[in-house]
Amino acid sequence: MNDLVIEITKLTKTYGEGDIAVHALKELDLQVERGEFVAIMGPSGSGKSTLMNIIGCLDRATNGLYILDGEEVSRLNRDQLAAVRNRKVGFVFQSYNLLPRLSARKNVMLPMMYNGFQNWSEEQRSERASELLDLVGLGDRLHHLPTELSGGQQQRVAIARALINDPSLILADEPTGNLDTRSSTEIMGIFHRLHAQGATIVMVTHEQERAHEAQRVVNVLDGRVVAPQSRIDRLVDA
């Protein structure tokens, strides 16, 4: 039985109405299995960003079905979507999006503020955040403010934050877009390690090289997925 984390069927997203309607997504289909590392590529205007927003439950589709981790989320309201994001999606942004006045550890603990982890004591939550920072190699930077960290380090804090609620999916939007080659390689290394441990990762990128580090590349063009290729296919093609 194939265990799907993302199951998108005939997904449509239309902005505006009538003559001025823009069809960002046109009956798009996409499936991501548990434990897969998928890269989404596409030129600007292809609908890639819209797709990512819907996958991340930040936006809702106009039509179609989206089942995330066994749950239909296409019809949920704003409150319910917030809960789904909190529990099932770990976001990693291009610009890290850390709160500047909070320490690394407090930043990692942020998502716990919005769910049942509040039943945990402050120490328990701190400890979990510390463990995750240790996992991304920042065990000695717990109390540093984001401004005291390098870009790569900030992105690692963001990854720890994405992991804190044990999400079904890590959704990374251009995670290496703001980083130099060395830091990018480090960040990709962390993703590979998480993938090896069974994490499901969807990464949106425009960098060919980074995309091809993933197990599978999904090309989005004009609101549709074109020629999904596995690495094996690619090797065969080559």
Next chain:
Amino acid sequence: MLQDTVRPASAGRQTLQDGSFKDLHGMTLSNSFNVAWEGVMLNKLRSFLTTLGIIIGVAAVIVMLAVSAGAEAEIEDQISGLGANLIMVTPFRSFGGVRGAGRGFGGGGPGAITTFTYDEVLFLSQNLDNIAGVSLEQSTTQNVKGGGSTLTGVSIVGVTADFLEVRDYEIGQGRFFTQSENDAIQRVAVLGAGIAEDLFDGNPIGQQVRIGSSRFTVIGVMAEQGVVGATDNDGRIYIPAAVVFKRFGGSGFGGDRVRMILVKAESGDVMDGVMEQITSLLAGRRQIDPSEPNFGVRTQQDIVDARASTTAAFRSLLAWVAAVSLVVGGIGIMNIMLVSVTERTREIGLRQALGARPRDVQRQFLLEAVMLSLVGGLAGLFIGVAGSVVFGALGGMRTELVPLSLPLAFGASAAVGIFFGYYPATQAARLDPIEALRRE
């Protein structure tokens, strides 16, 4: 079909089942408080300046309430110091709200004030029924010599023999003068407790005092009273009214005119009857229409009521001042919260992405606004209380802290925070996370 793959609930996390997670999701109140407090402390100077309006408003209200309560208490003290069942007969126009007084007598100028003569006082005391006594208080200040010392500027008060009865005062030593001593224009004096102490070491009874240039024999000392209102009753000397009017011709006592006649009724029940008698007797003697007298007959209650309506008007003015300053402070808070929401749009977007519901965002910003105004209210409370105490001690004005100030300061500032914080908080909650995250 979707719920068949239920995953075990790990710590702090529950499997989502079409909305059943609702109770588990969302911020605790203490977390909301912490985040809101962080927001307040994020820009301390700005928060302080924002709350300044509230601080000033609340402090001003508390000080003004204390001053008005102090003034009110002072009046109460003075009036209640007069004694019970007392009727005051005053010249028309000397107080507002005169009962039974006609309008427009004598053209309404200052010349219309018609005082009383000593004969009228005697007339009333001889003809009124159901009274305990009639008195008057005609005072001047004189230098007083006695027992080898001299006191300057002592208050000398000419009164009738009924004075003790009328004012409910008590004699401490010796006795008060009698009706016959008064009628005989005897130069006897009753000293206030403080005067007796200042002048004489031993027993003052039977000693001589020189008031101005006249010698008086001390026949009694009043019981100690302390300071009532602004008046030091222990610092007075009482002499027979007849001496004042017949011997001195009222010189130095404000002429031979009596400014106020005090009548004490036998009991509260006969007050109205006594008042009617006064009006008809005095009007009859003056040969004027009793329905348009040129004097006022009033009870203490009338004065208290008149004062109360004045203070009520003052209070409502204060309430308006308070309301205006709080509204201005509230607008300041709303303004700064709108700025804050704009500045922190990206943070709001991030929090939404991480799982904050619109209501979590709303609560965070609403709490922040309430905290700003509550901190302002608290600071205003302290400054107002301290200001009232300092003002009372140094400003030469009596102030009395009103217990109502505390709930008022808190209630009003909390209400201002909620009212003016609601709109910015709702704006924050309405932000679209995608748009918000894109904002620089």
